Amino acid sequence: MLRPFALHRPATVAEASEILAQEGRDAALYAGGTELLVILKEGLLRVKSLVDVKRLPGLADIRADDGHLLIGATATHRTVEHAPEVHARCPLIARVARHVANVRVRSVGTVGGNLAFADPHSDLATVFLLFDAKVRLSARAGERELALGDFVVGPYETSRRDEEILTSVRLLPWPAGTAGAYVKYGLHERPTLGVAVALTVAGGAVRGARIAVGCVGPRPQRLAGAEGRLGGWSLADVERRAEEVGAEAAAAVDAVDDLHGSAEYKRDMTRVFVRRALLVAAGRAAGRESHERHPHTVVV
Amino acid sequence: MSVIPIRSSSSVRCTVNGRPVALEVRPEALLLDVLRDRLELKGARRSCDMQVCGACTVLVDGAPVSACTYLAVEVDGREVTTVEGLADGDRLHPLQEAFIDHGAVQCGFCTAGMLLTAKALLAEDPSPTSERVAEYLRGSLCRCTGYRKILDAILACATPKVAAG
Numbered sequence: 001m002l003r004p005f006a007l008h009r010p011a012t013v014a015e016a017s018e019i020l021a022q023e024g025r026d027a028a029l030y031a032g033g034t035e036l037l038v039i040l041k042e043g044l045l046r047v048k049s050l051v052d053v054k055r056l057p058g059l060a061d062i063r064a065d066d067g068h069l070l071i072g073a074t075a076t077h078r079t080v081e082h083a084p085e086v087h088a089r090c091p092l093i094a095r096v097a098r099h100v101a102n103v104r105v106r107s108v109g110t111v112g113g114n115l116a117f118a119d120p121h122s123d124l125a126t127v128f129l130l131f132d133a134k135v136r137l138s139a140r141a142g143e144r145e146l147a148l149g150d151f152v153v154g155p156y157e158t159s160r161r162d163e164e165i166l167t168s169v170r171l172l173p174w175p176a177g178t179a180g181a182y183v184k185y186g187l188h189e190r191p192t193l194g195v196a197v198a199l200t201v202a203g204g205a206v207r208g209a210r211i212a213v214g215c216v217g218p219r220p221q222r223l224a225g226a227e228g229r230l231g232g233w234s235l236a237d238v239e240r241r242a243e244e245v246g247a248e249a250a251a252a253v254d255a256v257d258d259l260h261g262s263a264e265y266k267r268d269m270t271r272v273f274v275r276r277a278l279l280v281a282a283g284r285a286a287g288r289e290s291h292e293r294h295p296h297t298v299v300v
Numbered sequence: 301m302s303v304i305p306i307r308s309s310s311s312v313r314c315t316v317n318g319r320p321v322a323l324e325v326r327p328e329a330l331l332l333d334v335l336r337d338r339l340e341l342k343g344a345r346r347s348c349d350m351q352v353c354g355a356c357t358v359l360v361d362g363a364p365v366s367a368c369t370y371l372a373v374e375v376d377g378r379e380v381t382t383v384e385g386l387a388d389g390d391r392l393h394p395l396q397e398a399f400i401d402h403g404a405v406q407c408g409f410c411t412a413g414m415l416l417t418a419k420a421l422l423a424e425d426p427s428p429t430s431e432r433v434a435e436y437l438r439g440s441l442c443r444c445t446g447y448r449k450i451l452d453a454i455l456a457c458a459t460p461k462v463a464a465g
Binding site: 001002003004005006007008009033034037038041042049050078098099101102103104105107108189 | 305306307326327328330349350351352354357360363364365366369370371373417420421435436438439440
């Protein structure tokens with residue numbers, strides 16, 4: 001059962017921002033409701049009104065934007081999974097969208113809602129870090145753009161101001177010659193660990209590496225030290241020495257204890273899964289698809 | 301100019317299992333309660349109440365949703381399908397026949413959700429692989445059958461892929 005609330009259906013972003021400014025913490029932004037309605041039912045959040053952003057014009061658009069891929073905040077996971085623009089520019093994201101939560105959540109859950117809820121056990125924020133994601137926030141006073149790493153502050157906490165609306169996320173597609181992979185592990189509904197990696201290879205050597213680890217700590221993070229270690233390696237080096245990068249990632253990752261396991265366990269799992277994800281990506285860079293499978297693991 | 305929020309009831313017009321329905325619903329009314337308590341459609345069931353189990357699955361414009369965590373006001377202008385809408389009179393839907401033939405029903409609690417999820421999958425991908433069916437059913441929990449028979453029943457309704465060459 002849900003406690004009574006008023007449902008606002010503003011027609012413009014300015015109007016939505018005005019309602020948020022007036023009602024402050026008594027109002028909650030509502031899109032798919034897959035996270036919000038659950039915490040309302042559980043009594044973890046109490047509000048007097050919901051501000052439905054699904055009718056705001058253009059907010060569900062997915063399009064190319066000056067060399068970037070722009071995903072509107074109210075685009076559902078299912079839309080992202082099928083969108084030709086996503087397949088063309090950031091195909092890994094389309095594949096990840098197909099594995100978010102379950103099909104019912106994907107039907108209604110939105111990209112913006114997922115990012116703004118900032119559940120640490122989420123796939124999107126981790127993967128988006130590999131695409132230098134920037135979120136756009138709009139309010140009556142104007143617009144600002146923040147790097148995703150500055151937007152997600154901690155568990156269920158973002159730097160969005162009360163009157164702001166997350167309107168889109170902008171992603172920079174990888175350079176040619178880049179192969180990526182996302183590997184997640186979990187026994188519960190939400191992943192226990194998610195590792196996203198990408199290798200840009202030119203002339204047989206790694207020219208750029210990206211590694212992001214999510215779900216194990218308060219927020220997903222890029223691991224610059226582990227990334228740097230891969231510079232100049234051949235694909236054969238990557239396959240032989242992936243373990244070293246895994247160990248470096250495990251040492252650097254900010255892991256915490258929670259119901260999914262201890263910090264020590266997560267650190268060790270980070271070591272193993274960074275290695276595995278690198279092997280998948282290195283295989284792809286060489287034109288091979290790994291068919292190695294592990295229990296409770298999704299390889300995207 | 302600000303739009304007046306919905307504070308009490310608003311009218312929702314939709315079709316449920318092909319029939320037009322007009323209802324007054326409060327903003328906080330959940331689709332599951334409206335279906336079960338007002339329309340007397342008891343096929344969708346409340347179980348986990350947090351979108352994890354799939355027992356309350358219904359289709360909205362063909363897409364599976366968890367009716368336990370979906371506002372009834374959202375179905376305005378849309379088409380809702382519950383398990384009661386699958387059979388054509390006394391003639392069961394092919395998926396229902398296949399579930400019976402394969403022994404894919406034991407206690408039956410998850411069956412409505414399984415059938416509707418399978419219907420959505422086959423509409424999207426008429427010839428899914430076994431791996432794809434299992435992937436699509438993630439979050440549709442059955443505590444009796446061990447899933448094998450459910451998978452077999454769904455695969456029996458798939459359109460065979462025409463061999464290449």
